[in-house]
Amino acid sequence: MIEQKKDGAALFEWHLFEDYRDVLEALIFGADAPLSAEKIVTALAGKLEIAQVESLVETLNRQYQETGNAFEITTVAGGYRFRTRSAYSPYLRRLLKARIRQKLSYPALETLAVISYKQPVTKAEIESLRGVAVDGSLRTLLSRDLIRISGRAKAPGRPLLYATTDSFLVYFGIDTITDLPQLKEIELLLPEEREEEATATE
Amino acid sequence: MAIQIKVQDFEGPLDLLLFLIRQSEVEITDIPIASITRQYLEALEAMQQLDLEIAGEFILMAATLIQIKARMLLPRESYDGEEIEDPRKELVDRLLEYQQFREIADTFSRLEQEQRHHFYRRQDDFASVDPDIRDLTLQDVSLIDIARAFGGIMRRDTVRSWHRLDPIKITVEEQMELISDRLMHNPVISWDELLAEQSQRIYLVITFLAILELMKAQRIIVRQGADSGRIWVFRPDHFGNWMQMYYQPGV
Numbered sequence: 001m002i003e004q005k006k007d008g009a010a011l012f013e014w015h016l017f018e019d020y021r022d023v024l025e026a027l028i029f030g031a032d033a034p035l036s037a038e039k040i041v042t043a044l045a046g047k048l049e050i051a052q053v054e055s056l057v058e059t060l061n062r063q064y065q066e067t068g069n070a071f072e073i074t075t076v077a078g079g080y081r082f083r084t085r086s087a088y089s090p091y092l093r094r095l096l097k098a099r100i101r102q103k104l105s106y107p108a109l110e111t112l113a114v115i116s117y118k119q120p121v122t123k124a125e126i127e128s129l130r131g132v133a134v135d136g137s138l139r140t141l142l143s144r145d146l147i148r149i150s151g152r153a154k155a156p157g158r159p160l161l162y163a164t165t166d167s168f169l170v171y172f173g174i175d176t177i178t179d180l181p182q183l184k185e186i187e188l189l190l191p192e193e194r195e196e197e198a199t200a201t202e
Numbered sequence: 203m204a205i206q207i208k209v210q211d212f213e214g215p216l217d218l219l220l221f222l223i224r225q226s227e228v229e230i231t232d233i234p235i236a237s238i239t240r241q242y243l244e245a246l247e248a249m250q251q252l253d254l255e256i257a258g259e260f261i262l263m264a265a266t267l268i269q270i271k272a273r274m275l276l277p278r279e280s281y282d283g284e285e286i287e288d289p290r291k292e293l294v295d296r297l298l299e300y301q302q303f304r305e306i307a308d309t310f311s312r313l314e315q316e317q318r319h320h321f322y323r324r325q326d327d328f329a330s331v332d333p334d335i336r337d338l339t340l341q342d343v344s345l346i347d348i349a350r351a352f353g354g355i356m357r358r359d360t361v362r363s364w365h366r367l368d369p370i371k372i373t374v375e376e377q378m379e380l381i382s383d384r385l386m387h388n389p390v391i392s393w394d395e396l397l398a399e400q401s402q403r404i405y406l407v408i409t410f411l412a413i414l415e416l417m418k419a420q421r422i423i424v425r426q427g428a429d430s431g432r433i434w435v436f437r438p439d440h441f442g443n444w445m446q447m448y449y450q451p452g453v
Contacts, residue, residue: 029323088321
């Protein structure tokens with residue numbers, strides 16, 4: 001049995017690493033989507049705590065690096081996934097030429113920046129922030145599955161609302177939306193304030 | 203001073219304005235509005251000389267700048283001695299906010315570049331094999347997924363567009379009942395299967411409307427396989443079972 005720690009912080013325990021490293025590898029390798037620490041705990045029938053899983057994955061990654069492994073574990077879209085190290089990029093790029101997509105244009109990136117921080121957001125709000133029409137970039141982002149239509153605003157005409165997708169997180173290698181760099185004037189974006197705005201327009 | 207800029211490089215009026223402010227080496231919060239307005243108008247003129255079509259938003263900004271310039275000439279205090287807000291404030295706020303989104307876009311661009319050198323193991327290797335429903339990671343279906351799926355069916359070659367006028371033999375309500383009945387026998391049906399049986403466009407439309415009505419009434423649950431992209435229609439009571447099966451590995 002594992003010693004329960006009241007403060008939840010798991011110190012590194014070597015015997016746990018010895019016992020579970022292969023199981024963790026198998027789970028992350030075999031999962032068909034980014035695998036969260038919670039799901040690993042469930043799969044292990046609660047034999048490890050979340051903090052322990054996190055610390056073991058960290059150790060595993062360090063070991064991969066020390067032994068010059070070709071791949072590593074990364075946290076993306078709320079879970080662990082294996083990915084190759086960037087050193088192998090030239091070979092893989094040649095191998096997978098067909099599925100490497102064009103980079104996003106700057107207007108598309110700018111539109112995506114607005115959506116990721118202001119979501120759910122209407123086209124009109126995006127346009128007023130960027131000062132230009134955004135129909136083209138919205139189409140591109142929708143077709144590349146980086147944004148989705150998340151509903152309709154309560155404003156006149158019930159305009160469509162746009163939000164980012166999980167593919168967006170994967171595309172930029174972001175773990176969760178809260179990991180995005182903070183804006184300097186963060187008070188502009190506080191959810192309470194947005195709700196106030198919404199009720200004010202009703 | 204002649205402006206040495208490539209006008210086509212600007213994403214929009216805010217972008218151009220930020221460039222002019224930076225070039226003039228002035229504080230964004232204390233824009234010399236007269237000189238910036240002059241430079242902005244010169245830039246628009248340069249665009250015209252290059253025969254570039256000037257988007258309406260550039261002209262709107264020119265009007266805004268001139269309006270601010272005019273308001274700057276008015277006294278800063280009202281009759282009762284109250285101070286009037288700086289006419290530039292609204293524009294400055296917009297510029298500051300826009301500047302932040304530009305920085306985020308730059309960050310995204312860096313992340314994109316970085317991610318392009320990492321490759322993930324593809325996890326939909328078996329998408330072409332008819333998937334066992336328990337192995338699918340299902341996600342919510344969005345409006346655009348449904349529109350796409352319906353569009354796909356409507357474009358199928360097998361859909362004949364006859365011009366003979368037949369009486370329509372079924373209503374949306376009846377089709378809803380038929381779908382419900384089928385779900386009683388078979389708790390999961392693929393979207394393609396439901397629609398593929400319909401040979402005429404009007405029946406496709408009726409079936410589609412029936413599916414939407416059932417979704418709205420929450421008599422069915424519709425989910426899409428994250429990897430295969432296939433859309434599945436569930437009987438709600440069965441969906442619960444399915445979730446349990448899926449979330450307890452080994453069962």
